[in-house]
Amino acid sequence: MNTSLSGFIKEKRKQLKLTQPELAERTGVGLRFLRELEQGKQSVRVDKVNQVLALFGCELGVNKKIEV
Amino acid sequence: MNTSLSGFIKEKRKQLKLTQPELAERTGVGLRFLRELEQGKQSVRVDKVNQVLALFGCELGVNKKIEV
DNA sequence: CATATTTGTACCCTTTAGGGTATAAATATA
DNA sequence: TATATTTATACCCTAAAGGGTACAAATATG
Numbered sequence: 800m801n802t803s804l805s806g807f808i809k810e811k812r813k814q815l816k817l818t819q820p821e822l823a824e825r826t827g828v829g830l831r832f833l834r835e836l837e838q839g840k841q842s843v844r845v846d847k848v849n850q851v852l853a854l855f856g857c858e859l860g861v862n863k864k865i866e867v
Numbered sequence: 868m869n870t871s872l873s874g875f876i877k878e879k880r881k882q883l884k885l886t887q888p889e890l891a892e893r894t895g896v897g898l899r900f901l902r903e904l905e906q907g908k909q910s911v912r913v914d915k916v917n918q919v920l921a922l923f924g925c926e927l928g929v930n931k932k933i934e935v
Numbered sequence: 936c937a938t939a940t941t942t943g944t945a946c947c948c949t950t951t952a953g954g955g956t957a958t959a960a961a962t963a964t965a
Numbered sequence: 966t967a968t969a970t971t972t973a974t975a976c977c978c979t980a981a982a983g984g985g986t987a988c989a990a991a992t993a994t995g
Contacts, residue, residue: 804913807929818971829954834973844952844982845872845916845927846909852929859913860930861875861920886941897984902943912952912982 804848805839811855812837826851872916873907879923880905894919 812822819837823830828850836843836851849858880890887905891898896918904911904919917926 804927804929819973820971831955832953835953838973840952841914841917842912842952844910845913846911847953848913849909853932856932856934857929858932859872859927861872861925862928862930864921864924864926866924887943888941899985900983903983906943908982910982915983 805837807857808833808851808855809837822851822854826854873905875925876901876919876923877905890919890922894922 812819815822817825819833820830823833826833828847832843832847833851836848845859852858880887883890885893887901888898891901894901896915900911900915901919904916913927920926
């Protein structure tokens with residue numbers, strides 16, 4: 800999920816034809832945070848990520864690790 | 868997952884017969900952090916949570932929200 | 936029961952996440 | 966290609982995450 804979380808959000812955002820500022824505003828997170836999130840930053844807060852994912856009807860959950 | 872993340876970790880830890888200090892040391896996170904995590908704190912960092920989940924072969928990922 | 940072990944809560948302290956914002960780089964559009 | 970739009974990077978600043986630790990509450994064990 801290292802790459803997939805950021806990829807997932809970027810992809811979903813584009814599906815909704817939203818810009819980063821628009822998605823940030825709709826989800827109530829800061830623009831800088833959203834950009835770092837889409838950029839793959841790992842040290843982000845779970846609650847903030849969920850705040851964004853909620854717009855897509857998703858949330859963070861525990862998954863089996865798909866080890867190499 | 869609000870309750871399930873903390874519950875999952877606490878449950879997995881007990882399965883391995885580990886105390887909080889032991890799990891904290893094994894996963895390399897702080898004891899205070901692990902305790903807050905098991906206590907259901909939401910504003911925790913994704914990378915730190917994954918650090919713990921890795922011991923159980925798991926990680927955080929995007930899931931469909933199981934809304935009420 | 937008494938006692939040992941474990942867990943939860945409460946501090947202090949340092950680092951940093953995240954909000955805001957400006958600007959450069961990249962991309963899209965006319 | 967020139968121009969407008971979007972995105973990435975870089976700053977400042979404040980609130981708070983997380984490490985350490987001490988102790989009370991709860992739980993387990995003799």
